[in-house]
Amino acid sequence: MSGSQGALLLKKQLNDIxxxxxxxxxxxxxxxxxxxxxxxxxxxxxxxxxxxGFFKAKLVFPKEYPNQPPKMIFLSQIWHPNVYTSGEVCISILHPPGEDAYGYEQASERWLPIHSVESILISVISMLSHPNDESPANIEAAKEYREDKEAFRKKVARCVRRSQEE
Known part of the structure; x- marks a missing residue:
């Protein structure tokens, strides 16, 4: 699929949403x-x-979309095991298609062209509800999530308050 076909698909998905x-x-x-x-x-x-919380983010799609996944980056500060300190979200469906070089994920868990903006965002909402501390992007947040829930809760509460003021 060419960039123009990806653009048409994205326009359709935007209209659907x-x-x-x-x-x-x-x-x-x-x-x-x-x-x-x-x-x-x-x-x-x-x-x-x-x-x-009201967390601002951006989705940046490559010209090869839908054959390659977009990147999702939180612009609001967020404390979460599966979000790098840069704000970039790290979940399986946003990883490039194919086999995982480390054997952690199956190809079926990674990016597939059938994913849509809606399925990505539903996955991110699910990630917020159920952090995966087994495969963290933010090791410090994952460690705190496992070992000091109260400190983790306080940091998240600060992020929620900040997001309400943005």
Missing amino acids: KKHPVDGFSAGLFDDSNVFEWEILIMGPPETLYEG
Whole structure:
């Protein structure tokens, strides 16, 4: 699929999300002339430490989309085992397609062209609800999540408060 076909697919997905909004997030373009960079707002999932938060993020799609995954980067500060300190989200479906060189993930868990913006964002919301501390991007957050839940909870609460003020 060429970049123009990827652009058409992204426009369709954006229209679908606008027509049929999904609870938990909103999505749009930063700039109407660039369909490859999306502005995302994720609402902290109910009954999680992130509840009440409004976390800004961006999805950056490669020209090879949908054959290659986008990158998702939180612009709001967020403390989570599966989010690098840079804000980049680290979950299986955003990893390049094919076999994992380390044998941790199966190819079926990694990026597949059938994933959509909606399925990515639902996976990120699920990640917020259920951190995977077995394969962390942020080792310090994962260690704290396992060993000092109260300190972890306090850091997340600060992130939630900051996100409400942005």
